[in-house]
Amino acid sequence: MPYKKFEEHNMQVTDDVKNRYKSIIEDLGENVKRDGLLKTPERAAKAMQFLTQGYHQDPIEILKSAMFKESYNEMVIVKDIELYSLCEHHMLPFFGKVHIAYIPNGHIVGLSKLPRIVDVFARRLQVQERLTEQILDCINDTLKPQGVAVVIEASHMCMMMRGVQKQNSITTTSGFRGQFEKIETRNEFLKLIGK
């Protein structure tokens, strides 16, 4: 199957960002007219738009589009969801895994929608703490389950490549609502994701 590209770019934004990248690269001491760099400002502008496309997407609509009436009321867990985001302090990547659980309260949600809302919030300038809360609140307010839990484990390039240069540290954040505020339920979830 031929490689298909789904990226969409706003031409005006691409042009503006491209021109700014050009001067940034020059300010850093490089020659933007060098062969390998000729198309770099445009590529970088498009990449940044892709990595921040979450600003133009509505996670509530995504969840609502796949909510189904269902009487199942045991814990539903989607673990090891890949995460790629940008830290808002340095605009450097942080990446890792997200684990989400909820206990339905009359409705379940299409399982693929949970990774999708992770992407919507992750493709913005973020801090891991707020990202955790936003995923949690979005599921809690939209699906209105009996409980919801989110754990994120991530490595931050701004810590690994610069600053303290700690290559092996992983930052863990978590949030719990409803039934997961009870220690037994929370522990069951943590055990099931191997924590």
Ligand SMILES: [Zn+2]
């Ligand atoms: Zn940072």
